[in-house]
């Protein structure tokens with residue numbers, strides 16, 4: 001190892017998801033700080049960045065890719081498996097961690113027993129995503145791997161009149177190489193969003209619900225996180241997959 005080299009990073013998976021539970025949240029959410037190594041993170045980022053231009057959908061401030069394809073009327077038309085670089089190592093690790101003795105992994109009760117769809121979002125600093133719910137297209141388990149930079153995901157509640165209370169109920173800090181899993185009420189009852197900020201502020205063990213599970217809380221001891229570009233991989237199981245998927249023409253096979 002050269003004098004400037006960092007020691008290689010390690011992955012650190014719990015023997016049961018229970019060890020990674022964010023206990024301050026309603027059942028259930030889990031945070032694993034080191035789900036992939038530095039080298040794996042770099043390799044995935046390289047694949048994301050070198051994907052064909054047509055893969056990217058440019059929104060006003062953010063761009064995204066969908067794999068294997070977009071949904072049409074909440075249905076996955078392209079039933080091809082995920083590409084290998086999205087399967088390995090993330091999916092095999094997701095499926096290797098037991099939830100409990102009777103639940104061998106987090107997708108045990110989902111229709112396809114595994115994620116079949118990945119949304120890739122890229123957030124330069126000062127970019128976010130409006131508070132929203134993920135809706136009825138997916139089994140209510142969301143697995144998000146963060147790459148490149150840290151930021152805070154906020155959870156919001158609707159007020160009695162149906163409007164969103166703009167003050168987040170909870171904040172979760174997502175470090176690069178981490179996995180966040182949200183399920184159940186956090187999927188159906190609460191909204192999630194990311195504020196468009198250059199810097200996350202006022203972070204401490206009192207304001208960040210997963211502070212005790214962070215890899216490097218010391219990096220944020222001044223309460224600040226200067227954002228760089230963060231890429232997220234959101235793994236979900238789409239409930240409806242078209243039987244016609246295999247017979248589609250090239251226009252659907254972006």
Ligand SMILES: O=C(O)CCC(=O)C(=O)O
Pocket residue numbers: 119121129134144153192193232234
């Ligand atoms: O990038 C993230 O962590 C959140 C993405 C998200 O909210 C979504 O795709 O619905």
